[in-house]
Amino acid sequence: KERMEKMEEEAKKKLEEVKQEQEQTVDSLRNVVEELKKELSSVNETQLEKTKTIQTLELEKGDLERKAATLEEKLTASSEQKHKLENDIAQLMDNSSDSSEKLAKLNQDLREKETLLESTVETFNQKLQHLERQEQEMKQKLQLQSEEAAQNVKELKTKLEEMSNREKDLDLKLAHTNENLAKTETELKERLGEIEQEKKTIHELEMSLKSVENKEKDASDRVEKLxxxxxxxxxxxxxxxxxxxxxxxxxxxxxxxxxxxxxxxxxxxxxxxxxxxxxxxxxxxxxxxxxxxxxxxxxxxxxxTDIRNMNEENEKKIKQLETKCEEMIKQMSLGDEEKNGKLNEINTLLSEKEKIIEQLSKDVRENSEAKTQLExxxxxxxxxxxxxxxxxxxxxxxxxxxxxxxxxxxxxxxxxxxxxxxxxxxxxxxxxxxxxxxxxxxxxxxxxxxxxxxxxxxxxxxxxxxxxxxxxxxxxxxxxxxxxxxxxxxxxxxxxxxxxxxxxxxxNEELAKLKTLLQDNQKTIEAIIGEKDKFKVALSEKDEEIKKMIADKEHNEKEFVKMRDAKKQLEEKNDDLLDLSHELESAKQGLDSYVEEIRGLKESLNGKAEDMKTLSEEKTRLEKEMETMQEKLEAEERSAKRAVFLESQLEKSNKLIKQLTAVTTEQKERADKMEATLKAQAESETENVTLKRTVTELKAALQEAEAKSAATSSNTVELDQLRSKLCSLERDRTRLEQDKTRLETQVTELKQTKSTTATSNTSSSSVASNGVKEQGAGDTSDVAKLIEEKDFAESQVNFLNSIIADQQRSLEELKSTVKELETNSRTGIIGAVSSEGKVIAGTRVITPRLFCDICDIFDAHDTDDCPRQAGGDDSPPLEQSHVLPRNHERPYCDTCEMFGHDTADCNDEETF
Incomplete structure (x- = not known):
């Protein structure tokens, strides 16, 4: 029996040790699995962040490529406009060499186109530089991200190697524990065989005892206990x-x-x-x-304030009384009668003053009392x-x-x-x-x-x-x-x-300040409205804006077409997403079934754990009963059957424990499989989330495109308004041109009248000397008027000629710049730009202008070829001598746009 007890105790100890080792190994495995899960989640998060950054960078790259394409299109359009302008200039030069109005228009158009070309070139260069910088930054970012990805991959590889090593160690530990379990099981089987042999001997001894007496005693004891x-x-x-x-x-x-x-x-x-x-x-x-x-x-x-005023009045009255008293005292010395009368008057005045003072004091007291009451x-x-x-x-x-x-x-x-x-x-x-x-x-x-x-x-x-x-x-x-x-x-x-x-x-204070500022601004605005030059500049700017709006409209239409294509792609992706969502729903249903199976397994595990607890309780109770029965055997050696029954129950409980351990291992394996499926489901859900994000981004882009289309519609309305304004301005311009032509006709008529008056004066000089002195006074007054009109017309003609000369000079400069731009565009250079941002023009070749000293006219004929030279020396002397040497260049100011002084000698303060 002592051997039996020792054997059982040793077996129990070994079982407890084996269970502790198993629990330790399971805990270590769980910890390792949790660490791996955490690391995998962190790696997945980093990968998601990197994919997001890569997507954003790709989108930025696409935007930059689109901007570059639009800039190239604008350059091609500007070059086409330049060729059209050159053709128009050539046609106009062929058709009308003397039309100053068309030349002025062409000059304005060329200047505007030059400014447009310069601005487009500058913007294109800036955008190219910006694009190059962005490309360099993108390359650097991609390099950094690739390096980080490589480092992360290395770290993951090292972690995977560590995990594999840990798994190997755990496998070795599990193998070792399994070997120990096998050894303990063999030892337990051997010891159980020995116990069974000893029990057989005990059973043989107990069979010799009387069973009836034992049963009666047991029954009586049980009744008493109950x-x-x-x-x-x-x-x-x-x-x-x-x-x-x-x-x-x-x-x-x-x-x-x-x-x-x-x-x-x-x-x-x-x-x-x-x-x-x-x-x-x-x-x-x-x-x-x-x-x-x-x-x-x-x-x-x-x-x-009232009290102060009253005090001041009282002081004034007291001063007046004092002056009157002094006067009365002076007059006292004049006579007694007068003294008595004046004394009476003084007394009456003093009494009146005292009354006034008393009333004032009363008023002061009342005011003070009112003040105290208010306080x-x-x-x-x-x-x-x-x-x-x-x-x-x-x-x-x-x-x-x-x-x-x-x-x-x-x-x-x-x-x-x-x-x-x-x-x-x-x-x-x-x-x-x-x-x-x-x-x-x-x-x-x-x-x-x-x-x-x-x-x-x-x-x-x-x-x-x-x-x-x-x-x-x-x-x-x-x-x-x-x-x-x-x-x-x-x-x-x-x-x-x-x-x-x-x-x-x-x-409120700030609003008052703003009101004053607004008044000042209104004054400045009224002054600005009256200036015609700024109105012309505004016209040119509006023309440029209209052109820009047209270009933006075309660009927006192209983008709208692209967005339609993108919308179609989005719809296709939405269909794919719907298919994926259906698949996900089916997978979720499968997961739900798996989850229900897991719950059932957990419930069965809980039930089996409860069975284990009940079995362990029964085992402890049976062990206690065994101890009591062994004590009874030592005392009486009659209850051997009870021991056999208890041993059979112990064997059954051991078998149940083995079965439960096998079931728990199977259920753990199933739980691991379900965890793997859950991980796969989580990954699919993350992919679904990324797809949904892309869909939302594309929807946002569609909304932006629709907003842009709405903006283009509003821009078209503004374009219509600007076109109507341009039509009205063109009407005003045509009216001004008609006035100009009318003035020119008047100038020509005045010149003709001048020539006729000169001839009539020469022919009638011999006749008028004989006796027509009365008509001389009337003729001289008419001649003076004609001379004044002639001088005014000549000044206007000179001014127009100077403008025409300036326009011709600017045309020549523009032609030279156009030629330089053509050569630069052919050779690949966009534009030769000076330090101030302007295109450097070639050296202007000054062509000699024709001028007649007799007729005082430019560009018609030379003095040698003048038809009026046939008149001889009988022609009257001219009032203004315009005899200039041939090939003489008149001084011209670019700031004032006038002949008479050079640009270097111009005073800016005297310009108009």
């Missing part, structure tokens, strides 16, 4: 019934406490509402008092305000105290609840113990078990009631917190209102 246990159970039931009654009483008390707390909370809410109303009333009264205080201050100021009323109102504020503060403190008391009562109530829940737990534990004892006893106690079940239901109801009370307590806590938050909000709103008043005063 009666004792019945008495003990009845006592325990009575104690439990008392505890339940006490618990019900306590629950009733707690419900009454909860009702009282609810009432207190309702009262506190009413107090808070009343307090808020009082606060609003107090603020209104405070505002009224402020207004009344301001009115009182204004009245005090008026009274002070007293102000003090009383301020005291009333302070008292009301003190009352409100006291009410606040009282409400805060009530809140603290309520919170204290709630906390005490929660403590009592926790105590009662602990008592419930103890009662439940006692009930569980009683149920275990009743299950082990006979069927006489079934009625008591039913009673206990009913009591358990009642206890569950009580626990549910306690949970509802706990929910109400949490609600009360939330209400108290909300009340505190409302109180803080009220104080914050008061502060914000005071700050808002200050801000409004500041904004």
């Amino acid at each position: 009666e004792k246990e019945k008495i003990e159970l009845e006592k325990k039931l009575e104690v439990e019934i008392k505890l339940k009654e006490e618990f019900e009483v306590a629950n009733k008390n707690e419900s009454s406490v909860v009702d009282s707390l609810k009432k207190k909370i309702a009262e506190s809410e009413k107090m808070i509402v009343e307090f808020n109303e009082k606060v609003t009333k107090a603020t209104e009264e405070n505002n009224q008092l402020k207004v009344s205080n301001e009115e009182i201050e204004k009245r005090n100021e008026k009274l002070a 007293e009323s102000l003090q009383q109102k301020s005291k009333a305000l302070e008292d009301s504020q003190a009352k409100y503060q006291e009410a606040l403190t009282a409400s805060e105290k009530q809140i603290t008391e309520l919170t204290g009562s709630v906390e005490s109530y929660t403590k009592s609840l926790t105590e009662k829940t602990e008592e419930l737990k103890t009662v439940n534990e006692a009930i569980a113990r009683l149920q275990a004892e009743q299950n082990n006893q006979q069927g006489d106690l079934k009625e008591k078990t039913n009673v206990l079940a009913e009591q358990e239901n009642k206890i569950k109801q009580l626990s549910e009631a306690l949970e509802s009370v706990g929910d109400e307590k949490s609600k009360l806590d939330g209400v108290i917190k909300e009340l505190k938050i409302d109180r803080d909000k009220l104080s914050d709103e008061l502060k914000q209102k005071t700050v808002r008043i200050d801000e409004l005063s500041n904004t």
Whole structure:
């Protein structure tokens, strides 16, 4: 027997050691799996971030490529416009060499096109530089990201190697533990064989004893034990019934406490509402008092000014009286009679003055009394305000105290609840113990078990009631917190209102300043409107804007077409996403089925764990019974059959333990498989999330495109408006051109009249000398008028000729720049740009102009070829001598746009 006990103890120790080793290995494996999961999640997050950055970079790259394409299209369009302008210039030069108006238009167009070309070239160069910088930055970012990705891959490889090494170590440990288990199982089998042999010998010895006596003794002992246990159970039931009654009483008390707390909370809410109303009333009264205080201050100021005026008047009157008294004293020396009369007058005046002084003093006293009364009323109102504020503060403190008391009562109530829940737990534990004892006893106690079940239901109801009370307590806590938050909000709103008043005063001052600034701006705008040169500049700018708007419209139409294509692609992707969503739903349904299987397995595991617990309890109970039976065998050696029965139960329990261990291993394998499927599902869900993100981004791009199309529609409306304005401006321009032609015709007519008058004067000089002196005066006045008109017309012609010369010079410069641009575009250079940003023109070849000294006309004929030379020396001398050497270049100013002085000698202050 001692050997048996030692063998069993050793076997138990080895089993415990093996179980501990298994638990340690399982814990280590779990820790390793958790670490691997964390690392994989971190790696997945980094990969997602990198994919997002790569997508954004690709989008930026696409945008830059599109911008480059649009810039190239603009360059081609500008080159085409340049060729068209050159062709137009050539045609115009062929058709009309003398048309100054068309030349002026062409000059303006060429200047505008030059500015456009320069601006486009500059913008293109800037955009190219910006694109190159962005490409370099993108390359650097890609290099950095590739390096980071390589480092991450290396780190992952090292981590995977470490994990593989850990897995190998764990496999070795598991193999070692399996070997140890196999050894222990063989040893246990050997020892069990020995135990069975010894039991056979014991059984043979027990068979020789009398079985009847043992049965009778056992029956009597069992009856006595059952009666004792019945008495003990009845006592325990009575104690439990008392505890339940006490618990019900306590629950009733707690419900009454909860009702009282609810009432207190309702009262506190009413107090808070009343307090808020009082606060609003107090603020209104405070505002009224402020207004009344301001009115009182204004009245005090008026009274002070009135008192000052009265004092000044009194002082003036006193001075006047003093002067009169001095005069009266001087006159006293003149005569006694006059003295008496004057004394009476002085006395009357003094009495009147004293009356006036008394009235003034009375007025001053009344004013001072009114002032004191106002001050007293102000003090009383301020005291009333302070008292009301003190009352409100006291009410606040009282409400805060009530809140603290309520919170204290709630906390005490929660403590009592926790105590009662602990008592419930103890009662439940006692009930569980009683149920275990009743299950082990006979069927006489079934009625008591039913009673206990009913009591358990009642206890569950009580626990549910306690949970509802706990929910109400949490609600009360939330209400108290909300009340505190409302109180803080009220104080914050008061502060914000005071700050808002200050801000409004500041904004009023700023508005006054802005009004003055607006008035100044209006004056400047009225001055700007009257300038014609700026109007012309605005016209040219509007032309450029119209062209830009047309180009933007075309560009937007192209982008709209692209966005339509993208929308079609999006719809296709949406269809793909729908298919994926259907697949995901089917996969989710499969997952749900897997989850239900896992739940069933977990429930079966829990049930088997409970079976294990019951078996272990039965094992311990059987071991105790074995010990008692062995003691009885040592005493009487008669109860061998009971030992055989117990041994058979031990064997059954061991078999059940082995079966349960096998089932647990299978279920662990299934759980691992389900975890793998869950991981795959999570990865598919992440892919779905990325696809949804791409869809949302594409939708946002579509919305932007639609907004751009709406903007283009608004731009078309603006274009129509600008076109109508251009039509009106062109009408004005044509009207001005007609006026110009009319003036030119008048100039030609004046020249013709001048030539006719000159010939008539030469022919009639011989006749007029004989006797026509009376008509001489009238003819001289007509001639003077004609001379003045002729001078005015000549000045206009000279001015127009100077403008034509300037335009011809600018045309030649533009031709040279166009040629240079053509050569540069052919050779690949975009434009030779100077340091100031302008295209450097070639050296201008000055062509000699034709000028007639006799007719005083440019570009018609030379002086040698003049037809008026046939008149001989009889022609009258010219009033202005314009004899200039041949090939003479007249000085011209570019800033003033006038002949007469050079640009270097120009004074900017004297320009018009």
